[in-house]
Amino acid sequence: MEFVDPGLLDVVPWSYGYAHSWALAALLNDERTAGPILELLRGLPGPLPYRVLGPVERERRVGSARADLAFTLLDAAGGQWQIAAETKVNDPFREEQMLAYGRAVYQPVLYLPGLTGLLLEPTAQTSAREVRLLGGDVIEALEGLGVGFGALLGGYLDAVRGETHRMARACTHARDETAERPGQGQCAEADLMDVAWLAETFRALPHACVGTGVSPDASMRVEANDRGFFFDGSFTRVAQDGALWVDVVVDVRTHARGVAIKAGEQDLAGAWDLAGSRAGGPGNEWRRASRRLAGKTATVWKRPLEGVCAEQAATVAVQAARFLREL
Numbered sequence: 033m034e035f036v037d038p039g040l041l042d043v044v045p046w047s048y049g050y051a052h053s054w055a056l057a058a059l060l061n062d063e064r065t066a067g068p069i070l071e072l073l074r075g076l077p078g079p080l081p082y083r084v085l086g087p088v089e090r091e092r093r094v095g096s097a098r099a100d101l102a103f104t105l106l107d108a109a110g111g112q113w114q115i116a117a118e119t120k121v122n123d124p125f126r127e128e129q130m131l132a133y134g135r136a137v138y139q140p141v142l143y144l145p146g147l148t149g150l151l152l153e154p155t156a157q158t159s160a161r162e163v164r165l166l167g168g169d170v171i172e173a174l175e176g177l178g179v180g181f182g183a184l185l186g187g188y189l190d191a192v193r194g195e196t197h198r199m200a201r202a203c204t205h206a207r208d209e210t211a212e213r214p215g216q217g218q219c220a221e222a223d224l225m226d227v228a229w230l231a232e233t234f235r236a237l238p239h240a241c242v243g244t245g246v247s248p249d250a251s252m253r254v255e256a257n258d259r260g261f262f263f264d265g266s267f268t269r270v271a272q273d274g275a276l277w278v279d280v281v282v283d284v285r286t287h288a289r290g291v292a293i294k295a296g297e298q299d300l301a302g303a304w305d306l307a308g309s310r311a312g313g314p315g316n317e318w319r320r321a322s323r324r325l326a327g328k329t330a331t332v333w334k335r336p337l338e339g340v341c342a343e344q345a346a347t348v349a350v351q352a353a354r355f356l357r358e359l
Contacts, residue, residue, distance in 0.1 A: 039187015046191065046218035049119040050090075052145050053100040055188045056117070057088040059170070060103065068173040070105070075163045076115075077139060078107025085112065092116075095136030097129050102138070114138045121146035122219065125254040130160030141165060145192055147219055147227045148254055150199050154235045155252050168196040191218055202228035206342045226259060226282040229289065232342035233280055233349070234261055240346040241265065246353045257284050266353035274303025276332070276359070278352045280345065289337040291349050292321075293356065296329040306359055307332040314355035 044051035059065040063083065070082040085104040092102035099116035106112055116138035118129065125148055133140040140160055144152060145167030153166065171193045181189060198214040205211045206229040214224050230252070238248040247265030260281035267277045275297040282289050293313070295303035307313070308320055313333040321331040333352070337345050 037183030039191070040184050041188055041191050041218065043184075046146070046195075047121055049100065049121050049123065051188070052121060052143060053090065053117075053119045055185060056119070056143050056165075056170070057090060057101055058185055059174075060084050060088045060101075062179075064177065064179050065174060068177065069165070069170060072169045072173050073141060073163045073165060075157075075161065076105065076141075077113050078105070078111045079109050081108055082106065094138050095132045097132040099133065099138070100143075105139075115141055117141040117143055119143045119145075120148040120254075122223070123148055123254075124256050125152065127158040127160055130158060130162045134160050139163065145170070145195065147223060150202075150224075150227050150231055151252050151254050151259070154231050166196075167192040168199075171196055195219070198224060199228065203232055206232040209339065209341055222287050223284075226287055226289070229342055229345070230259055230261065230280065230282060233345040236343045236346035237263070237265075237349065240343070240350045244350055244354055246350055246357070259284060263349055263353060266349070266356055268356040268359070269297075270306050270356075270359055271302030272299045273297055274299035274301075274306075276303050276307050276356045278349050278356070280337075280349055289340070289345070291335050291337060291345065291352060292331045293333040293352055294329050295332050300328070300330060301325055304330055304332050307356070310355075310359070314352045318352075 040051055040055060059069060066084050067081060071080060083106050085106040088101055088103040090101060092099050094102060094116045100119045101117040103115050104112055105115050114137060116133040120142060130140040140162040142162050142164045144164055149166045195218050198217045201212055202214040202224045205213055214221055234250055237250055241248040249264040251262045251264055253260050260279055263278040267275060269275050276293060276295055279292045279294055293307055295307060304323060313320060318333045318335045320333055324330055
């Protein structure tokens with residue numbers, strides 16, 4: 033019987049970030065594959081072409097944080113730059129971690145082959161000016177090189193290629209629920225569809241805001257147990273010192289999708305009462321939540337968005353924002 037060599041993800045599950053970091057390090061340590069990948073890192077310092085100077089190190093302490101990968105980049109003018117790369121598959125994202133690399137005079141790079149990348153892709157860079165590398169970028173960089181890969185790394189790249197295609201199908205389905213579903217793969221189909229729906233709703237906000245006077249600014253939340261985005265453009269100061277805003281969320285456990293009007297700041301009660309006193313809220317399909325003011329924030333109105341495409345979900349979020357402006 034012929035022995036079949038396993039691929040990397042046959043040994044280490046997709047969700048384990050260190051498997052992806054190992055694969056990226058292997059590609060960056062080889063001059064044949066490093067150059068094309070580095071060229072796709074838009075925003076790196078110094079002129080092209082780049083090359084990696086010395087080995088790519090794993091788990092290096094960088095300032096107050098620990099980078100998954102760290103290496104020195106040599107640019108075409110002879111300049112040397114320190115790079116700290118962090119892998120996020122389906123993990124929380126913290127801007128502070130990127131800022132810590134910057135304070136240590138390292139350029140932060142995010143390798144994003146999974147759901148975290150799908151959520152962050154439509155968003156702008158943070159103040160840390162991190163450079164982002166998606167799984168699809170790696171596949172694009174390696175296409176046509178003529179480099180052969182063994183079972184370990186080749187199997188990994190096949191999986192990344194497959195997930196990239198699944199993400200594209202999920203985004204299409206989020207825009208049109210009659211389109212093909214993403215199917216099964218490395219991450220659960222339900223999780224992938226939730227994340228794609230949030231990303232596409234985020235992308236649809238600017239168009240939904242046209243002519244309304246509402247800013248499309250929004251901030252994606254990439255948490256372990258909570259997916260969604262804070263609609264910054266809806267934030268409205270009310271009452272003595274309270275505030276109201278709109279959140280678009282997906283429950284990680286139940287996959288329930290919805291939009292909520294939240295109250296907060298120092299005068300939580302005043303803000304809640306102002307929004308909650310309006311009969312019907314933003315519209316007929318909205319339901320007023322129970323008046324529970326024990327925490328720092330509280331939901332006032334909520335509306336389920338099951339079976340609602342991304343474009344319609346963005347329109348509902350803007351509808352809620354306009355309701356707050358009228359209070």
